[in-house]
Amino acid sequence: MAKHTLIAYVEDVPGVLNRIASLFRRRNFNIDSLTVGRAEQPGVSRLTVVVEATEAGARLVEANLYKLVNVLRVDDLTRKPALMRELGLVKVTVTPDTRTQVLQLVDVFRARVVDVDDQALVIEVTGTPEKIGKFELVLRPYGIVEMVRTGVVAMARGHEPLSSNPPLVRAEVAGHKAEDHAHDTGVSMSV
Amino acid sequence: MKLTGAEIIWECLQKEGVDVVFGYPGGAILPTYDAMTKYPKIHHVLVRHEQGATHMADGYARASGKVGVAIATSGPGATNMVTGIATAMMDSSPIVCITGQVGSKAIGTDAFQETDVTGVTLPITKHNYLVTRPDDIARAIREAFYIAKSGRPGPVLVDITKDAQQLTCEFDWEAAAPKLPGYRPDLRALPSEYAKALELINTAKRPIIFAGQGVIKANATAQVLELADTTRTPIAVTLLGIGAIPASSPLNLGMMGMHGEAWVNEAIQQADLIIALGMRFDDRVTGNLKTYAPHAKKIHVEIDPSEVNKNVHVDVALIGDLAEVLEELLPGVRAADRSDWWATIAAAKGDSAVRDIQALPDSGHLYAAHVINDIWRLTQKRNTIVVTDVGQHQMWEAQYFHHEKPRSLITSGGLGTMGFALPAAIGAKFACPEKDVWVVVGDGGFQMTSCELATAEQEGIKVNVAIINNAFLGMVRQWQEFFYDKRYAATPMTGPDFAKLAEAYRLTGLRCNKRSDVKATVEKTLATKGTVVIDFVVEKEDTVFPMVPAGAALDKMIRRPKQDVMSESGADKDWEMPSSTLPGVFVEAAVEASLNGHGKAAKLSKPAKKSAKPVKVAAKPLRVAPTKKRSTARR
Numbered sequence: 001m002a003k004h005t006l007i008a009y010v011e012d013v014p015g016v017l018n019r020i021a022s023l024f025r026r027r028n029f030n031i032d033s034l035t036v037g038r039a040e041q042p043g044v045s046r047l048t049v050v051v052e053a054t055e056a057g058a059r060l061v062e063a064n065l066y067k068l069v070n071v072l073r074v075d076d077l078t079r080k081p082a083l084m085r086e087l088g089l090v091k092v093t094v095t096p097d098t099r100t101q102v103l104q105l106v107d108v109f110r111a112r113v114v115d116v117d118d119q120a121l122v123i124e125v126t127g128t129p130e131k132i133g134k135f136e137l138v139l140r141p142y143g144i145v146e147m148v149r150t151g152v153v154a155m156a157r158g159h160e161p162l163s164s165n166p167p168l169v170r171a172e173v174a175g176h177k178a179e180d181h182a183h184d185t186g187v188s189m190s191v
Numbered sequence: 192m193k194l195t196g197a198e199i200i201w202e203c204l205q206k207e208g209v210d211v212v213f214g215y216p217g218g219a220i221l222p223t224y225d226a227m228t229k230y231p232k233i234h235h236v237l238v239r240h241e242q243g244a245t246h247m248a249d250g251y252a253r254a255s256g257k258v259g260v261a262i263a264t265s266g267p268g269a270t271n272m273v274t275g276i277a278t279a280m281m282d283s284s285p286i287v288c289i290t291g292q293v294g295s296k297a298i299g300t301d302a303f304q305e306t307d308v309t310g311v312t313l314p315i316t317k318h319n320y321l322v323t324r325p326d327d328i329a330r331a332i333r334e335a336f337y338i339a340k341s342g343r344p345g346p347v348l349v350d351i352t353k354d355a356q357q358l359t360c361e362f363d364w365e366a367a368a369p370k371l372p373g374y375r376p377d378l379r380a381l382p383s384e385y386a387k388a389l390e391l392i393n394t395a396k397r398p399i400i401f402a403g404q405g406v407i408k409a410n411a412t413a414q415v416l417e418l419a420d421t422t423r424t425p426i427a428v429t430l431l432g433i434g435a436i437p438a439s440s441p442l443n444l445g446m447m448g449m450h451g452e453a454w455v456n457e458a459i460q461q462a463d464l465i466i467a468l469g470m471r472f473d474d475r476v477t478g479n480l481k482t483y484a485p486h487a488k489k490i491h492v493e494i495d496p497s498e499v500n501k502n503v504h505v506d507v508a509l510i511g512d513l514a515e516v517l518e519e520l521l522p523g524v525r526a527a528d529r530s531d532w533w534a535t536i537a538a539a540k541g542d543s544a545v546r547d548i549q550a551l552p553d554s555g556h557l558y559a560a561h562v563i564n565d566i567w568r569l570t571q572k573r574n575t576i577v578v579t580d581v582g583q584h585q586m587w588e589a590q591y592f593h594h595e596k597p598r599s600l601i602t603s604g605g606l607g608t609m610g611f612a613l614p615a616a617i618g619a620k621f622a623c624p625e626k627d628v629w630v631v632v633g634d635g636g637f638q639m640t641s642c643e644l645a646t647a648e649q650e651g652i653k654v655n656v657a658i659i660n661n662a663f664l665g666m667v668r669q670w671q672e673f674f675y676d677k678r679y680a681a682t683p684m685t686g687p688d689f690a691k692l693a694e695a696y697r698l699t700g701l702r703c704n705k706r707s708d709v710k711a712t713v714e715k716t717l718a719t720k721g722t723v724v725i726d727f728v729v730e731k732e733d734t735v736f737p738m739v740p741a742g743a744a745l746d747k748m749i750r751r752p753k754q755d756v757m758s759e760s761g762a763d764k765d766w767e768m769p770s771s772t773l774p775g776v777f778v779e780a781a782v783e784a785s786l787n788g789h790g791k792a793a794k795l796s797k798p799a800k801k802s803a804k805p806v807k808v809a810a811k812p813l814r815v816a817p818t819k820k821r822s823t824a825r826r
């Protein structure tokens with residue numbers, strides 16, 4: 001078992017998140033995090049999902065995502081050079097004694113203080129999920145009042161774009177044409 | 192052309208080539224029913240329960256290969272469809288369900304008869320739509336038909352608000368062509384996969400072909416037979432693959448799996464190559480996965496990539512439509528003889544065949560297997576579709592009715608839906624009015640949807656209903672016999688006088704309780720106009736053999752004739768409770784951890800010994816004696 005980071009482009013239509021959430025629940029896939037946001041194309045959302053799975057399990061997740069009619073493209077970034085980013089907000093209690101120590105840690109982690117009052121700081125931190133995890137760990141002794149993490153978003157490195165065009169279609173789909181198959185990389189998902 | 196949404200629905204159905212729909216009206220779908228009167232070319236069948244409508248659409252689809260259509264109102268009408276939709280989903284049957292929904296402004300207000308039907312059916316449909324504007328109806332319906340029948344077929348639901356049905360808009364069929372950029376029903380494997388598959392096929396010593404329902408869906412009988420014949424490879428079929436390969440073909444060994452023939456399962460366990468064609472390695476097919484086909488490499492030809500490596504790890508996957516894949520594969524296949532392999536199988540078969548129930552003398556009792564085998568013998572020369580329900584009779588039908596043609600057996604395999612047979616048969620009859628349609632149904636399942644007899648009567652159609660009446664929920668009773676020390680809890684069952692029930696519906700009712708009467712009964716049934724219901728009063732505590740106890744290795748079958756078997760109930764438990772989801776009530780966490788993995792849940796009852804009371808159920812069986820006597824007396 002390992003963490004797999006999958007990117008999915010989905011049509012931005014009502015209910016699509018529900019379909020994805022339902023799929024993961026129904027197939028008993030173990031989601032670590034799931035984030036959605038707009039992508040470069042209008043009408044298309046981009047989903048990053050981290051699942052705990054074996055290699056074969058990850059292929060099943062991918063194949064099942066593809067089965068959803070509104071899913072345009074799926075890509076597994078696990079074995080590719082990729083950037084993983086997450087944002088966290090941490091509210092931590094401070095006293096006159098601990099305030100400077102906390103500020104030093106903020107510095108070390110290249111985080112930012114975004115709100116201050118006499119008893120607490122709110123800190124914004126971005127980075128890999130590991131980094132945010134570490135940050136949480138070092139702040140915990142000071143007293144974390146509240147904390148929220150967005151879940152990871154990911155993008156492959158390099159200039160090659162990952163477009164929402166499907167990677168593995170024949171051009172002809174009975175009755176109507178599939179738009180484009182520029183990234184015809186073969187049946188990556190089939191086995 | 193300006194039309195109301197309701198009219199657009201019918202226009203679209205007509206353009207999709209629909210000639211019959213199965214439905215039930217109600218408030219939220221009334222505008223559509225009102226518009227129906229303008230479209231006399233489409234015949235509407237009024238069902239007696241919306242579940243029946245979905246099974247009829249399903250039966251119609253399975254018999255014809257076309258899309259079946261069911262219509263219902265919002266709320267209870269739509270929720271009544273759920274069982275039928277789930278049944279169609281599990282067995283990849285192409286149906287389109289159209290449901291009315293409350294007005295678009297009322298959505299979310301818990302309006303009268305409002306149910307979130309797209310939400311409810313999300314996991315049991317291939318796709319579904321909520322349409323709130325008339326302008327979107329045509330595209331939704333066109334896409335629904337396209338999705339339902341393409342790729343791996345399945346049910347699609349279109350939920351249409353009442354105002355969308357009432358309002359008018361421009362109807363433009365062309366502009367409503369499917370736009371489905373994410374939908375890819377026709378994936379294909381790389382050429383390198385074909386080379387790997389051919390290498391395995393051409394070098395195997397003990398190969399076996401599995402023919403599943405995909406063979407029927409892909410219309411690939413000829414290609415499969417060619418592959419088998421050229422390479423001298425025996426074929427085993429799944430329950431849903433029955434008919435895909437003629438039963439009389441010497442290449443066809445018969446059904447595999449839980450109630451498959453012993454020599455078939457033995458062949459699988461000895462095979463060095465499995466060529467799985469359009470089947471999905473259901474757990475009823477594999478038995479215990481750990482010991483499944485241990486010597487075999489596996490080639491999986493599948494249209495749905497999510498089926499590959501789901502249950503069984505395969506060495507080569509050929510994604511695509513089976514007929515196309517085989518066309519591509521066949522030229523590379525080398526002829527072979529494989530006589531040693533056939534000799535091995537023949538030896539195993541020889542020794543099993545003597546246990547055939549046909550060898551049983553006529554003891555004066557009526558056995559279900561005899562009834563079914565006799566119906567087959569008596570109808571062999573006719574063009575027959577058999578629709579079965581779920582239970583012991585279903586398995587006997589699979590074993591003793593020999594199907595020669597694709598789509599000649601229709602049965603609920605994946606969901607195992609009792610109550611399926613009668614309505615599905617009515618649907619099948621509408622698809623194939625020229626064929627005889629027989630229903631083989633248990634006394635239990637028949638009582639779940641017997642109201643559809645009224646539909647058959649109102650429509651004036653003929654289906655021949657053979658009730659295999661054992662006064663038990665027989666299949667469950669069999670499990671209780673094997674795995675629950677014969678505690679027949681809630682399985683003895685009474686029913687109405689089925690012959691009289693038929694008469695109450697103005698149909699013909701017959702009864703038969705002697706083997707010597709079967710022939711006359713079947714002949715009379717065939718000669719009678721209209722639907723006939725036959726009450727075959729059979730042996731009560733009869734058992735389906737052979738049987739692989741759930742969780743056991745495939746070749747560890749309980750064989751015919753009845754042996755002294757299975758005092759142990761562990762294997763059974765193993766199947767019902769995968770260890771990963773052991774409910775906390777049964778075991779402490781520590782015990783659960785020690786169980787790690789499959790195959791050990793059998794020990795479940797042991798840890799409990801440490802505590803005061805063993806888990807094993809109540810002290811003495813709750814025997815249900817009197818029912819037996821009463822029903823005997825009644826007869």
Ligand SMILES: Cc1cc2nc3c(=O)[nH]c(=O)nc-3n(C[C@H](O)[C@H](O)[C@H](O)COP(=O)(O)OP(=O)(O)OC[C@H]3O[C@@H](n4cnc5c(N)ncnc54)[C@H](O)[C@@H]3O)c2cc1C
Pocket residue numbers: 281282283342343344402403404405406408409428429430431432446447448449450451468469470471472473475476492493494495498511512513514581582585586603604605606607608666
């Ligand atoms: C009481 C009971 C007992 C049962 N006992 C047995 C038993 O002993 N033996 C047995 O076999 N079954 C048994 N079953 C049935 C079992 O549960 C499954 O329903 C059955 O095995 C499934 O058969 P299948 O895989 O061929 O069909 P399906 O479940 O329909 O699977 C067909 C597969 O083919 C693929 N496919 C579809 N179209 C194409 C195409 N054009 N090209 C390529 N691939 C395609 C689909 O994607 C799918 O994966 C029993 C059921 C019940 C209710």
Ligand SMILES: Cc1ncc(C[n+]2csc(CCOP(=O)(O)OP(=O)(O)O)c2C)c(N)n1
Pocket residue numbers: 580581582583584585606607608609610632633634635636637659661663664665666667
């Ligand atoms: C709707 C539904 N409920 C329960 C079951 C569980 N079940 C499977 S077989 C069976 C018994 C069927 O009895 P009957 O229809 O009399 O057929 P028999 O096995 O006696 O031939 C039951 C209850 C089911 N498959 N479907």
Ligand SMILES: [Mg+2]
Pocket residue numbers: 582633634635659660661662663664665
């Ligand atoms: Mg029964």
